[in-house]
Amino acid sequence: MKYRELAKILKVEIDKGKYRDTGKLPTEPELMEQFGATRYCVRNAIAMLVELGDVYPVQGSGMFVRENRREGCLNINGTRGMTSEFPGHSVSSKLIKLEQREAGADSARLKCAVDAKVYSVSRLRLLDDEPFAIEYALYLKEFVPYLNEEIASGSIYAYIREDLGLSTGFADKLIYARELDHGRADLLGLSAGDPALVVEDDAYLASGRMFNAGTVYYHYKKATFFNFADLK
Amino acid sequence: MKYRELAKILKVEIDKGKYRDTGKLPTEPELMEQFGATRYCVRNAIAMLVELGDVYPVQGSGMFVRENRREGCLNINGTRGMTSEFPGHSVSSKLIKLEQREAGADSARLKCAVDAKVYSVSRLRLLDDEPFAIEYALYLKEFVPYLNEEIASGSIYAYIREDLGLSTGFADKLIYARELDHGRADLLGLSAGDPALVVEDDAYLASGRMFNAGTVYYHYKKATFFNFADLK
DNA sequence: GAGTGGTCTAGACCACATT
């Protein structure tokens, strides 16, 4: 039994409400018994759940299950795109632009050569067929060698991970608020000068190479981000 | 040698630029040797740095040090308050309101009894003597038995941790953008209808009990949040 | 005092990157 498997199993059980009666996970010895796992495995699995904010530890007392209600929120630490954050809703994209060009002035942000080839993708993202966000994204062709309209209209991250087989590592994000200009306000069905929640996102592969930079303008009445922070 | 100590030492060394030449930490065996530590200790220490985004692992290759430029940004996972995010700047607060009352309608958010006693604190937070944010915070008197104007004008979190000796556990945050009303716009030196970056913050003790809930309206031209996300 | 999670030791073998 590997600890990632165990973490997955426990996560599903928690989401199904299995431990809602006691509010606690079984103790380490109990989990070792139940899953025929070593303490190493059990503790690593639980550590993953702690990082996700699903449980918290109280020494001498147990692992307590958290009541997380973050429905309708975008998890800012999320590895998952919009698609998986809104179950029961339709998430789609309207492609505004898809072009291949040289990085040029964007080479500084992408940490690549000035003449490196990139895909530039602009999309209007829709939630239940209503404008939700405007996304501008750059992908280094070195890592994402092919993109077409069909792929760019769906989940680009799913394509990158599942079809291209790239393993993502980490991402830096900047979050701030700005006034919308006319063009973007029109796309979102808002007025110029209305607020926008803006997220700049630099994404890296597990190898440490940046492969994607994006800037997203969210509809301020529809988008709320959720964050779980460890204060220890 | 405890792993938290080692993590602290390595963190300081990284910040001083000690590993900038190679861009990598020493290998595990080297660190074990250098600090007379076991592999358990070394790996746990490094795991803490990975969580903070200071290094990232590449299996078979090493632990790479990241170039983090987050100056002038508020770390959204930060355990530290504003005070420590802006070194070289003056951070102060102008107390707007400090009162003691019953939770009442706020009991739902604070997960406490309706007649639980709370401190309600409103502050205008200043960066270099300019309005930076408006903060509304509630503290359960059960855990924060005393607050006065002097404490509320300084770092309340430092008081809670260092003077009251409470150990904080985790926090949930919601981040969104809104239009400012006249009152808050005046306080921030902005106009009604201008954007505000809003953060709702529910903070828990290590025991899992919520002790603090806050809502902060940030000046949209001055506040930018930074987030580091693990995509693995 | 019994039971909980937290720290630690001293090994072994595996997966991956580099030479």
Added chain:
DNA sequence: ATGTGGTCTAGACCACTCA
């Protein structure tokens, strides 16, 4: 082939909570 980090075993003792 070697060296790197990742997984795993099988223990021991410590810190803390709770009855």
